[in-house]
Amino acid sequence: MFFGVLGVSAADLAREAGQWREPAAFVDLGQEENDVSELVLPPCPVIGIGPRDHRLAHRMDTIVEAGFEAAAIADAIARQPLAAAAVTQLLRLVPSLSLEEGLAAESMAYAMLQGSAAHRAWIAVQPLREAKPEGRVDLSRVNDDLVVTLDRPEAGNAIDRAMRDRLHEAFGLANVDETIARIVLRAKGKAFSLGAELSEFGTTTDPATAHRIRCLTLPAREAVRCAGRLEVEVDGACVGAGLELAAYARRITATRRSWFQLPELAMGILPGAGGCVSLTRRIGRQRALLMILSGRRIKASRALDWGLIDALMDEIS
Structure with a gap:
């Protein structure tokens, strides 16, 4: 069978979805000649290998594109099957939800995984990290522009609690001040953001409390309300929480040396x-x-091709 025990035809998957117990299912689209009208997906990633324009491609959870390896994806899923299943099921729901509903669903799924044994095991093996100064987010007003600058270059602009709260306040300010025509988000240093501050993972141990905190202070909850005025300038690494927030903007520009990544699955979340x-x-x-x-x-070139960013700009001095 194609791709070992994980390989399955679309027709067999339609019949076996309710009994499928593997952490993923791979469908070789090159071998699929007919559509399957009653294709029910199991509660795990269903991954297509083959052309994105195949008649069944839109029914897959994802397609393995050039530059990605199916075997590596299968290994990543096998290491974190619960997180892989949870994020797959969440992304099946998100397109039918409003932005606010999507954020609520995401936070509840995230809270569930925060309490999982897999995430706690990841936290347990993390090395002790040297304490760094509390993060800063600088705000300035230039005519009708509100310029928001991540200012923690010594930590790669990893977003800690102080920065998260300040970003929430900044976007909240933009939402109540109608004279702000444009919000520009940028960063100091060689990285736009390395994501969330890893040393803070696990500090709130109760998932329900963590969900409540995100409902009240997550910067994205304010950013979605002013996204039509938000522009982001990326230079260098744009990882995790930094990328997640930037992606709400109406326009993202990036330097050619920039790169983008979502590393959370390996953490069990x-x-x-x-x-x-x-x-x-x-x-x-x-x-x-x-x-x-x-x-x-x-890479920035693929990000531009995908529409993850809107334009490439010259290197930032």
Whole structure:
């Protein structure tokens, strides 16, 4: 059978979906000649290998594109099957939800995985990290523009609690001040953002409390309300929470040296800073899931081709 025990034909999957117990299912689209009208997906990633224009391709959770390896994706899923299943099921729902509903669903799924044994095991093996100064987010007003600058270059602009709260306040300010015509988000240093501050993972141990905190302070909850005025300038690494927030913008520009990544699956969780919603809206659920399941870095050129960014700019001095 194609791809070992994980390989299955669409017709067999339609019959066996309710009994499918493997962590993923791979469908060789090159071998599929007919559509399957009653294709019911099991509660795990269903991954197509073959052309994106195949009649069955849109029914898959994701398609393995050039530069990605099916075997590597299968290995990543096998290491974190619960997180892979949860994010797949979430992304099936997100396109039918409003932005606010999507954020609520994402947060609840994230909270569930926060309490999982897999995520706790990841936290347990993390090395002790040297404490770094509290993060800063600078705000300035230039005519009708509100410029929001991540200012923690010594930590790669990893977003800690202080920065998260400040970003929430900044976008909240933009939402109540109608004289702000444009919000520009940029960063100091060689990285736009390395994602969330890893040393803070696991500090809130109760998943329900963590969900409540995200409902009140997640920057994306304010960013979605002013996304039509938001522009982002990316230079260098744009990872995890940094990418998740940036993807809400109406326009993203990036330097050619920039790269993009969603590494959360390896931690036993899913993107929980709004990325399951923002990336799905920006590049579609299949490519969003491909980034999540693979954990691969995406170069600026591919990001432009996918529509993850809107333009390339000269290097920032």
